[in-house]
Amino acid sequence: MLPLDFILYLQIIIFLFITPGTPRVVIISYSMNYGVGKCVWSALGDVTANLIQATLVIFVIGSFFSENSMILNTFKWIGIVYLLYLAYDIYKSRPKNISNEGEIKKSNLSFFRDGFLVAGTSPKAWMFFPFIFPQFIDFNSNLLVQFVILITTYIFLDFLSLIGYAMLAQKLITWITANPKTINTISASVLVIIACIIVVMQQY
Helix, strand or coil: CCCCCHHHHHHHHHHHHHCCCHHHHHHHHHHHHHCHHHHHHHHHHHHHHHHHHHHHHHHHHCCHHHHCHHHHHHHHHHHHHHHHHHHHHHHHCCCCECCECCCCCCCHHHHHHHHHHHHHCCHHHHHHHHHCHHHHCCCCCCHHHHHHHHHHHHHHHHHHHHHHHHHHHHCCHHHHHHCCCHHHHHHHHHHHHHHHHHHHHCCC
């Protein structure tokens, strides 16, 4: 049995994934600087965080977040600080040399960690999973089956969209080689702007 309004659910998450939010900005910059292969680890970190968030919301804490604004606020500020750190890290990094793969100083675990923390501390994600995700589940029916269908669909499409952004960024590698600091400056600036928007707009 499909979850409630599954087609509507698909439309909502596809819209979320094609919108260039924070994880996509990070993926684009990492693709430029380290290549698509390393972005797979960041994408895996992202979807792992989402899986944990969805599991906690449906099976553990339920409406806890909606009733405890202080917890959401804590995640908000952790996310803001980490976004600013990533902005600095991206700004200082050098795009890879396509004629020489060179040294990649960041480990696979570091890429996974960055993806995990960006998604795990995202106020947008903590708003989606407690408030929107449960709306598509009939809690009087087979909860586990519905959850597996919804979260598998979410993770699969999210992962594909992240890798799609990484591959698209690679198409611009020739341009970025001629403008080595441009994408880093733009990406870092966008992350700072997103952090500022969260400070102003996300009130709990």
